[in-house]
Amino acid sequence: MEPQIEEKKVDYRPLGISGLGGWLILVHIGLYLTIIMLVVQLFQYLVPSMTRETWELxxxxxxxxxxxxxxxxxIFETVYNVLFLVFSVYTLITFYRKKSIFPRLMIMFYSVSLAVGIIDxxxxxxxxxxxxxEDGSLLKGIGRSVLTCAIWIPYFIKSVRVHNTFVR
Structure with missing residues (x-):
């Protein structure tokens, strides 16, 4: 008889906090609000501006x-909003699937929002x-984007929860 070798179970879970909790809840809510805002903006402002009468006016x-x-x-605003809507939905899907690309997508999400706000x-x-x-709302929006980037981009780079959650 051969001696039996005892198998040890290896726990592959990451050390420390992980999961879709903590500050990621705010990111989650923000993605849903962005999607809602983009749909409203498309149908309330951009689609009506593309009617023949408004376009000619x-x-x-x-x-x-x-x-x-x-x-x-x-055209720029319409194309951007449609593409950003698709990108936001894709980003939300990667969030739920805990894909490793999610932190990079969020960094792109915040950076592109700021850049397009400035370009617009x-x-x-x-x-x-x-x-x-213009009543100052565009500049306020740019200011909010700068603040958002200053808070969330470092969070996605440094956070232990983000690092441990998005590993697939």
Whole structure:
């Protein structure tokens, strides 16, 4: 008879805190709110601006509201919002599946939001009517994005929970 070798069970769970709790709950809520906000924005503002009447009102040289930048700005905002909506849904799916790519997606999520906010603001500054209508909300949005990046990007880089949760 051969001597039996005792098998030891190896626990592959990460050390320390893990799971979709803690501060990640705020990220989770933020992703859902972003998706809701993007859908509302698309259907309340961007889809109506793409109707034939509104498009011609803003992009026809015979219109009092014409400016050469209206067309490119509206197309940019619509394309960005649709792509960012798809990206947000994909990011939420990777969150639930605890994929290792999730922290990088969130860093991209916050960085792209800030960059596009700045680009959109600079584009709208080219249109005098948009400058007149701007009530400071775009700059406040950029400020919130800067603060969000300053808080959440380091969190996704340094957090033990993030490192231990998103390992697949």
């Amino acid at each position: 803003l992009t026809s040289k015979q219109s009092d509201y014409y400016h050469a930048w209206w067309g490119p700005v509206l 603001y600079l584009l709208l500054l080219q249109i005098p009517m948009a400058v007149e209508l």
